[in-house]
Structures are given as C-alpha cells and as structure tokens.
Amino acid sequence: MAKVVVDAMAMQRALTRITYEIIERNKGIDDLIILGIKTRGIYLAQRIASRLKQLENATVPVGELDVSKYRDDIEHDSQENDPKVTVAKIDFPITDKKVILVDDVLYTGRTIRAAMSAIMDLGRPQQINLAVLVDRGHRELPIRADFVGKNIPSSQSERIKVSVSEIDGQDSVEIIDR
C-alpha cells in the first residue's frame, strides 16, 4: 500500500521554503554552491538553484555526487554497509565555499557522512549545510539537516519513495508498506 504524504504542490512549497531559508541563513547567496546526491537529490539541487536564480538573478553552481554502490530504485541510505560515494561532476573549486548538500531522504546519515568525506577530499569548504526533502528519522550518526522539506516519522518496515517529475513523471513522496 502506497500513501502519498507529499503531493506535487506541497513538494513545490517545500523547495520554495528551503530556498528562502537558505537565503535567510546564509545572508544571501555569495560563495554558495549546491551539491546534489544522485539521483533525485541532483534534481532537487537543480530546482533549488533555479529558484535562487529566479530570485537573485545570479547562478549558483550545482555539482553532483554519486552513490555508486546502490541501485537507483531503492533507498541508498540503508543500514547495511557504509555507502561509497564518488564525485560524479563537480567542475568548480569548493575551497572557502558554502556548500549546500542536497538529498531526497535523510535516514541513517551514512550517505551524508560519506558525501561529506568526498567533499572534504576535494577541498576545504567554509561550511557544509544539509538540505533534505524528507527526514524520516532513525539516525545512526550525529547528523542533522539544516533545511528540511518535511519530517515524516516512519517505521523501519516502511519505505519512503520520492518521485520527481524529471524522471518519474510526477512530484510526490509516498510511504510504502513493505
């Protein structure tokens, strides 16, 4: 059974709100870069960047991080092994930049930790902030999102499915009973 908990409108609003919060928290968008975690995190990162562009008329660079080990259609942030992150596409310097790391679902925190290590290998950012569309709880590491679209308390037997129109034909977040 799948239940839609965030519809297209609500997802738009969440990204809109996160965008404004990013501006609020960073006092503007100077030195900002956005890194999306593959696959859906990248689309969310691009949407946030396009919103910032609309508002501030300035381009914020968007880079991509790839969680190589896992398939696309299952949640990569599982408890099993620490995921391995490879840099897919970041063709700009990150030292002294303010990094916004974007993912669709925050779960154990392992993906985020791996992503942060990968970033640190590339350079020395001024700060790293985390934006997620869904925070579903069950953290195993001391990681906390700075910008959250929606908190969805969930049981571990449930799956959270995020769809984005770019590849899934619709925008939604569903809870699926396994």
Place this chain on the structure above:
Amino acid sequence: MTQRFLILEDGSSYPGEGFGAGATTTGELVFNTSMLGYQEIVTNQIYHNQIIVFSQPTIGSIGITHDSYESILPTAKGMVVRDVSDISKNRQRSLSLDQFLKQHNIPGISGIDTRHLIRQIQKNGTMKGSIVDVDDDHAFDQLHATVLTNQQVAQVATPVPYPNPNSGYNVVVVDFGLKHGILRQLSRRKCNVTVLPWNTDAQSIISLDPDGVILSTGPGSPLDLPESVLEMIRTIQERIPLFAIGLGHELFALANGAEVTALPVAHHGASHPIRKIITNEIIYALEGQEFVVDGESVDRDRLITTYRDLIDSSIQGLRHRDYPAFSVQFFPDGAPGPNDSVDLFDEFIEIMGTREELHG
C-alpha cells in the same frame, strides 16, 4: 423604485433607481471588475468610505448567502450597478441584496452606465461621489464639503481581542479591517486564532506566544497609521513567522524601509496575471489596492520581491531576507476570486512547523 442620482465631484450627475437604503451617502468612487461575488465585495472592509462601481452588470442574482460574508457589519458607502435583481435564493431562504443593504444602511443605485463611469475614472482618476435624492446645487455643495476620514482602520478594526479557537497552531491575526476569508483559511487549517486590535504592541503579541502572526487586510492608506505599528512589525518579524496581506503587506514594506505610494487609479479585480517569481508560475488572484510599494525604494539587502503583476509591473509580494516574514498585496483567500494562491496559507503553516522543529 425611486429615482435617485449619483453625483460626482466633477459636476456630473447620473439619474438611476435607488435600491437598498434610502440614505444620502458620500464616498470615494472605486470600481471592481470581478464578475462574481458582489456580497463578498460589499462586505469587504477595504471599501470603508467608498462607493463601489461594479463592472459586472447583473448584480443581486443569488441574493445573500451565509458563507459569503467578508465582515458582519459592512461599511461600504454605496453600490453603483447597471442592473440589480431583488432575489433571495430560494434554496437558502435568505435575504435579498436589497434587504441586506437596507439593514446595513447602505444605499445602492442601479440603471447607471457603469462602463462609462469606469472609463471616466480611468481617464480622470479617483473622484468623490454621492448618492442623493435631488441633484441640486445643495447636493453638490455637500459633496464638495464632505471630508472623508483617514482613520478608516480605527473605524473598522476590532477594538477588543477575540478568539477563534481550534486545535492547531496558535496564530495571532492583527486586525486592520480583516476580511473573513483570512479567518476561513486559517480555520480550515485548524489554526487556533486570536484576533487582536490593530494597535496592539509587540510585547502583548509576544506574550501570547503565537507560532505565527498575520497582518490583515484593511482599508485606507498605510501612511495614515502611526509609526508604532511599524515598530511592532519590526519587532515581531525578528521573532515570529509573519504573513502580511493587503494593507498588512504595505505596512510590512514600510516597516522595512520601502516606500508606498498611491496609485493614480485604485485597482480592484482578478483579471491580472501575477508572476510568482521563485518558480516563474503565473497565477490569478483578487487584487484590491489603492497603494503600491514603490519598486525603486525596496532595499534589496532587506527584502526580496516575490510576486509581480504582469500588467502594471507592480510589486505584489515581498519576503524578508533575514526572517521568515513574507507578504502579498493581493488576497490569497479569494472571496471573491481565484484560489490559485490559497496555498500561501499552507506555506505559512509549514513555516510555523519548521520553526517548531527548530525551536520547540
């Protein structure tokens, strides 16, 4: 039906037929191009001191319905229409428009070339007018002599606090002459609302510990309100999520250093496309404004422009750079008008939710 006259400051006189109250009335002539919702329009307190000219030629055709009040005690000064029907909708056995206006002592005049009047107002700007029994010199003298109050907010806003209980977020609505649509939307989202008088100070609001504050719509010029209101806004926006609408939006802009100027002709209607800048979407909403935030004056280090009218380029929405505080010039609750932007209330709820996560 009795013959009455609509007389204008420029010396013109238009014969028509009286309906509603038989009183003589004077007010500023404004026109509204909405095709529906005469009841919502005439009960909206933004029309305090004003005589409303309706472009929709057939008025009164569904009578008065219980869910279309935007205030209980309307204070518009009159209705000018082409054609009025004295109908009470049989399904609700309620009042006709004529009966309703009589109860509230609001005169109406029908049989007027409203399209002509609207074209005149467009050409010559806003004018005062009176609905009178005789269009003699005396009537014109009276019209010219009438000075309309600039204390509209104080006249229509609640003088005492009142609650609108529910089980959700605690929301304070600062009442500058609010339209009920705002309360309806908050109620639908289960907000536990406290409505406070317009001149409540920041400390009194903070002491109620609200999750969010709304600055309501209202009549008149934001420039006629005291500086203390702007101070209240500046204090609140730093601490509590803030959503300001209509007059509230104009005050929010003033509080943050922008300037507000009077439009040459007031704009009331829902036919203008409005761009939501962040997503580039285009929406329609009821606009009702005599004032506009001067785009040049907006300090881009403090405020972000969030909505813009595509027809006249006017600023229709602002957001503070540093705080979760935002405003819209138009009326997102519709009533009457499109619901395209009604989810601004959801956005407000979600902002309150985020704050709760962070602080609570």
Place this chain on the structure above:
Amino acid sequence: MDNEIQKILIIGGGPTEIGHETELDAATLQMIQAFQKLGIRTLLIDNNPFSVALERVQPTNMFIQTVTTENVQRIIEKEHPDAILPTVGGVLAISVVQELQESGVLSDNGVRLLGIPSESMVDVNNPDRINDVLRQIGAPVISSETVGTLDEAVSVATKIGYPVIVKPVAPKLDTNRILCDNENDLINAVTQGFAWSRFSQCLIEQSIVGYKEIEMVAIRDFTGTQVLISSLENIDPIGIHSGDSMVVVPTQTLSNTEYQQLRDMTFAINNKFNFTGVSHIHFALDAQKETFYVTKVTPYNDRGTALAAVATGYPIATVAANLYLNLKLTEIRLPEIYHFRQTAMMEPTVDHVVVRIPIWPFEDVPNADQHLSTVMRSVGSTIGIGRSAEEAILKALRSSQFSPKDELPSMSNLSDSQIISRLIHPLASHILVLLEALRRGYQVDELNELTKVDPFYFYKLRHILDIEDEIKANPMGAKALKDGRYYGFGDGMIARLWRTDIDNVRQLGRDHDVVPTYKGIEPTAAEFLTEATGYYSTFEFENESNRLSDHSALILGRGGNQLGPNASADYFTTSMLRQLRKSGYKTIIMNTNPNAASLVATLTDKQYVDPIQLGDVLNVIEIERPEIIFVPGNRHYLTRELRRRHLHIAVLPPDQEKRSELVNNYAQIGLDLFITKDHIVPIVISDLRSDQGMATTFDQITVMKTPASIDDTQLDKILQHATDYLMNDPRTGLVQMLYTIDHRQPVFAGVRPSRLTTIAFLNKVTGINWVRMLIRQALGEIDEDLISNLPLDIHSDRVAIMRGTFPFKQLQLPSQLGLTTQEVGGRIAFGSNTKTIVDDEADETE
C-alpha cells in the same frame, strides 16, 4: 517555440451537420492564419464545399477529400507532415486520429499530435476511461459502467436504477447522451449507441436530469500556465442537450465558491491530461446539495469555445494555434487588432451578458420528433448581447425568430394543458412558452419546479413582461420607449404593441434622446481604455463607436444557420468581405451567429453583434453612414425598407426565391453563367440530380456533377440557346439555365439565380471566386480585360460532384429523399473520373 514543426496537417470538420456547424471552419481559419504567420506550411483535408478555411491554403496544400482514416493516412505517407492537428475537426477528427494512433501510423511516420498528448488521446470521448482518470484526481463523476451487450446493459441499468443515460463510447459523431426511462428505451438507445461507437460499446450512467449545466472554457500552455476564458451557464437543465439549451455567458446564478471550485477543477483536469490549447469542460451542479459532477471533457474547439471567444472578445483559436507550437502564454503577441493587451496572458472579465438561443429545423423537417432531449436537434443559433439579462435574452430571441418585422411569435393560442405539457416536455423555442406561462400567472417557484430552470431567469422573464405591459399601456410614451429599448425590445416589437409605424417609434426616440450607445466587446471590462473592433448596442450614457471611415461597406450577415442555404451563406459573406477589402473598402459586418466565420475579427474592420432587424440596422447606418450596404437576398422587407429610405444597397447573397422563371417542374442539366451588361460567360455545365437519383422537382436537386453527361453537340445547342435567351433578358450576375433532355434534344426548363451552394461549387471547380466577381460587378469593377482573361473551360473533363447533406440521421428519421430546404451542409469530391469519387465517398458511408 517548437522549431521542429514546419509542416502541419489540419483535419477539417467536414460537412456541417447537427452537432457542428461553421464554428469548426471558423476555428480552422484562425489556426491557419496563425500558423502561416509563424511561417509554417499548413495542409488541410476537408470536403466541405463551404469551407472558408480551404480558401486560405495554397492549392498544393489543399486536400479536398472526405475525412477518413484511410485518406488522412494517405496524406501523411505522401506529405510527411511534422504534426497533425485534431482539435478543429470535431468528433470525427478525434476518432480518425485515435485510429491512426492505434494503428501506429502516427509513430511510424514521426507525426506529432498537437494539443492532446498521445497518452491522453486514448481517453478523449471515452467516458469510461475519462472517468477513471478523473477519479484519480478526486474529481466527482457520476456512477457508470461500460457495456458491450444488451444483456449487460439491462443488468447494469437495473442496478443503477432508471432513469439512466446511455452514451456511446468513442462515437463517430457528436451524439452525446440518450435518456432512458425504462428497459424499452434502453434497448433502443444501446442498439443505436453500439452502432455509433467505434468499439461497439456504451456507457450506462446514473441520470442527473434536472441538474444545472455549467461549462468552462480554458486555455493552457505547455508549461501548465492556464487562463479561464469564460464560464457558460445553460439556462435549460441537464436533460436538454447543451446545443439545444439557451446558454448565458458569463454564469449568472453561481456563487463565487461554486464558480472557483469549477475553475480549479477545470485547471486540475487540464493538468492531469496535459492538454495544451483550448479545453472545454462540462459540469452538472446539484443546486440543492451544493455538489457537482464532471460530465464531459472536450479538449478541442466546439460551439462552446466559439461562444466563449465571441462573448469575451478573446481570440481563443488564434491563441490556441500558438500554444500548440509550444509558445508560452506570456510570449504570444496578439494580432494588432486586439488592442486590449500585448500578450495573450490575461483572464477575460466582461461587463455584458451574452445569451445564445438555438435554431431548430422543424419547419423544414416537419416529420421529426420536436421534443428537446439529450440528443441535439438544433442546426444553428443566434446570440444577443446586452447589459442586462433581459436585454441579452430579448435580442437573442429577436434574432432567432427570423421575423421580418422583428415581432415575436405569440403562444397565446396554446391551451393550458398544452402549456403544462410543453413546460414538462419542452419543444423548440421553449422560452416563448416560459414567457406565456408567466403571462398566464404561473408562479416562479412553480415554474422552477416544473422546468428546473433557475428562478433568476423567471424573474428576468417576468420583468420583460412587466416592461411589455408598460409599453402597451403607454402608446407613444417616451418613458415606455426608453424602458423598452433599455431592456432589449426592438423597434418593430414596440411599433406592433403601439399599432404604429416603426418610423414613428424612431422619431419619438430622437425627440426624447432615447438613442443607442454602442459598447465595445472586449475582455477587460473597460479597465483598459482601448478601442474595440466589436460592438453591441444598448441604451445608456456613453457611446464608444464612431464612424469608421467615409469609405465603408456595411455587410448584413445571414444570422443564425438554418437548413437550406446554411453554411454556404456564411461562406458567401466571407468571400464578399475579402473582395470589399481588396476593393479598398473598410468593412463592417453585422451578424448574430456566434459560429460564423464572418464574425472572425481579422476578416473585417468592425463588427456589430446586434439583431439584423430594421431598427438596429438603421441605428448602425446612422453611426457609420456606409457608402454601400449589402443586404442578404432573403430579407425582402428589410431590402424594401432600406430602399424606401434611399440608401445605397446591393442585394447579396442574391435572392434565391424570387426571379426564377421555370417552364418545367424539373431539370436534368444546369448551365451556370456570369452575366454582365456586355458579357455572357458560361462557367460550368452540370448534371442536376436528387440525392437518390433523378430529381422530379426542383427542390429535389441537391446533387451537381460536372461535366454533364451530354455530348458536344448537345452542349453547343445549350450554349447557343442560353446565349440567345439571356441576350434578351435583363438579369445580370450568376444565373443557372435549366434543361431537360428529351430524345437527346436539350429542352429549356427555366432560368433561376445560381443557388448559394451552387456558387460554392463553381468556385471550387473553376478556382475563380464568383462571389468576388459579383461584388466587383456591384462596384462597377468588371472590364473587358478581366472577362477575357478568366481561365474557364466549359469543355473540361475534370470530374467534380457536390452533394447536399441532410440531418435525418441526427433527427433519428429513416433515410428519406432530401430537399434543398433540408440541406444541412454539403460535400464535394474531385477525381479524374467518376469512379474515384464514388470510391472516396464510399469510405464515409457506414
């Protein structure tokens, strides 16, 4: 903009019929103009000889063929268009494109669908599938089931409970719904429905008869930005087909809450199906329970979108054409004549009321069932525009009644029981019965109960009667005149109530300054001070219309379509308009048919939407002082009255009824000629036949075929006879000489003006527009050069056939011999020999 699209195939609407008239052709015309402006090559398939759109494409892009799947496939495979447009050809075009999609022809040839995405195309006109999708977005739909057999139908209907509605799934023509009160009705309806359905399936659904029917017309661009163009309110409740219902624009009896719900739902539906361009959604409202249902989703041009465009002054079809090419609403620049805005992005708001009243064919087809029901029977409609509901209703009514002297028929001879019966089971011109019932003292609530018409309209009708009483009681009273005119009474009506002459009424008006004021038809409700090109009259303070030019021509349209000349009359009118412009005139049209191509704003310099009645025409003449006035030949009284006032008039389209001299009862051969003072020019010689073979009376001649089946000797004899005869005859213009063949000898059977339908045939066969020749003749522009250079060949062996089409099927009559007075449209076919034509035509017979 989508630059990959360089060549578009448009599927035309085919012959006009009940269900669609000239509105499809008018929309096609606007699409073509818009596409051409964007530099796109536009192909058109249509076999409607009265198509105005066909004349706007180059001969190489014109496919005069029956709209069938096979023909369209052939064109696709030969021409390889980049895209196909299915939204201006009505239900038929949709079903053809569905078949082409199913069979893979579109994908195999890389042809893109415009307007309706392929995923949604399969749902269109399939109520069951539509309802499934609607349920996904939480849209309220009526409980229903699809059936494929009679047994299933009976059991489903029993389960749902009678009355039920039967709708064919994916119909081949615009059938809509059939109401069934019992099993007998059901079996008939389902049997019929299976035949109409492409899948031999019907949908059976719960009856919502008596609910209020509301329609919403919107446009949407590919990014999802939408504009609600207009709401339409059916005055008659569900149970009467919306094409047979009186319709008012905008809605008069909805609350803001109700309206916004429907607006939101319209947008949600368009988003779900991802339609671009225009879309038209029907709703049923249960006023008691304050609930609504979505009843029909039509993402294409139809009479509703045509009405919305005329009522608001917003050029829907032009904008839609741009939207199909993936231009955004904010990017679309409107043609300059639309002064109100620079881009298409604005939601129309109007400050007038428009009422549309249908026109039924029962005078010409007396054996048809005349009850109004869920099956459409009207063949045309007229609109009235005013600043009150009364004014709009009366104007529409005055135009729909075709009374030469502008008087309304009386229903006073109906008995009380007839009145009751007609209130419950409405017949044509229902509104006259409603008026009569009020006159006899029926109360509003009572009438609302019987008819389910909203009380608002009865208040308005009663007000009309009050005004009528006031006029009656005050002969030559200035106040009564003012009130009467203010609420839409025509000068002819007032003159009759006062038993006086119309001139006296008009003089009284002048004496007391009760004069018409014209208001612009534009979509901003005067918010922007711009000049409109379309106007209607009312009697208020400010007049916005001034004389257009000192070199103008006023063209009086034919008004609402009727059987007989029907679509050909409007085709004629548009041809006139083109020639007049070419001859340097500023053109002014007066018309009341919302579906007419002649009302398309780009075709004229100014439009008046007012009854084409003497008083209203004189009012326009007084403002415009045109150099010349063109009056349709069927308007004898009007012609006489205008002549009497020494106005410069020309009678075009020509008078069809008078000026015939017939010496026999029938004819087999017709020779059409163009005659000027100095020339007799034979154009085309044809066989004249009836729909079922030999015509035994003139009014059976509804088929023309050229070349005629005669030999050269006979032809020479006919030509010689015609020349000799016409030499001594005063008539000029287009005439048809009629002959029979007796023992291989041509025998003269008479002479008559060429019929309007015939003129369209002549145009298509010769490639010369003879309407324009007539205009040039009226303007004195015909000279020796012009005549001698006409590329005519009376001996041509190119085969062409034109046949009248008849509404018998839609009127649920058995096939019968059609008469000229019963023609609803026509179709034309060309070929190198008769056989190819017969083959082509065979494709469309079912």
